[in-house]
Amino acid sequence: MSDRSAQLKQLMAERILILDGAMGTMIQRHKLEEEDYRGERFADWPTPLKGMNDLLVLTRPEIIAGIHREYLEAGADIIETNNFNATPSDLVRYQLQDYAYEINVAAAKLARAVADDVSTDDKPRFVAGVLGPNQKTASVSVDVTDPGARAINFDELVEDYSLATRGLIEGGADIILIETVFDTLNAKAAVFAVQSVFEDLGASLPVMISGTITDASGRTLTGQVTEAFYNSLRHAKPLTIGLNCALGPGELRQYVAEINRISETGVSAHPNAGLPNELGEYDLTPDEMAAHIQEWAESGFLNIVGGCCGSSPAHIKAIAEAVADIKPRTVN
Structure with a gap:
């Protein structure tokens, strides 16, 4: 175990650690246009690039660094890299598949530099390298006339996730x-890729896994309830397993409670700032969100907590203050 990993685990035993909040929400506040995404390097790119937020680590790195810094100054212990869709099979939509590795390296370096700049001996900061769910699912048919038709297969996902992990x-x-998991088969490919890369490199990092309950059915998009999701991935022996996205803290609570009941490892959660309104915006205020999270912490559910869609540094600051004096969930 590396010194950084040991330090992280020690801190997690002492207090509830704070994850950052939404990246996309913060990027939207900058009201970026097509030329911002293109920069000089991609000025003549043949496809529109606006909305490809991962590319900003190459074309507008100062904006991404600024967002990372805002979350760290709000109290985040862990910041997530800005590379949610940075695998070749996702980037092919923009004809950027050949830049996947560079984007992953740049996203991690950018977060690392800001985290190191803000870190102190009393409050070290950590970088979580993100493996997103992939736009394509290995479990669901893409052709109603052919139940076996798939947009991507396990081996292709392993190749994608291996590149990103490296x-x-x-x-x-x-x-x-490994976050926002809606298809557990995709996540299994990510776990296999990560473990294979660790073996190849002769070193390993702590792994976090976070699934997504997509609606009031209490299931992932591919039909698993919380317990089934957990049992499908417990073999990975992650640092934490938990839930994020899709639901606000009010709706997500029962599923976080279920993870807490069954998990043999740490529990993480980063819910949305409520449910989107008719304009697609999130209305839950920092204080309202923090009140929910405080109750989760007092119930003994949490080791790591942050925010997902709609959350901001103000939400993270309120959450950090709300759980500061509450003991973390006990991990056996």
Whole structure:
């Protein structure tokens, strides 16, 4: 175990650690246009690039660094890299598949530099290298006339996630975060890829896994209830397993409670700032969100907590203050 990993685990035993909040929400506040995404390097790119937020680590790194810094100054212990869709099979939509490795390295280096700049001996900061869910699912047919038709297969996902993992490690990530899992088969490919890269490199990082309950059915998009999701991935022996996205803290609470009931490892959660309104915006205030999270912490559910869609540094600051004096969940 590396010194950084040991330090992280020690801190997690002492207090509830704070994850950052939404990246996309913060990027939207900058009201970026097509030329911002293109920069000089991609000025003549043949496809529109606006909305490809991962590319900003190359074309507008100062904006991403600024967002990382805001979350750290709000009290985050862990910041997530800005590379949610940075695998070749996702980036092919923008004809950027050949830049996947570079984006992962750059995203990790950017977060690493800001985290190191803000870190102190009393409050070290960590970088979670993100492996997103992939736009394509290995479990669901893409053709109603052919139940076996798939947009991507397990081996292709492993190749994608292996490339991204190597890039994140090269860039200096402390943790690998497999998040927003809606298809457990995709997540299994990510776990296999991560473990294979660790074996190849002769070193490993702590792994966090976070699934997504997509609606009031209490299931992931591919049909698993919380307990089934957990049992499908417990073999990975992650640092934490938990839930994020899709639901606000009010709706997500019962599923976090279920993870807490069954998990043999740490529990993480980063819910949305409520449910989107008719304009697609999130209305839960920092104080309202913090009140929910405080109750979760008092119930003994949490080891790591942050925010997902709609959350901001103000939300993270309120959450950090709300759980500061509450003991973390006991991990056996």
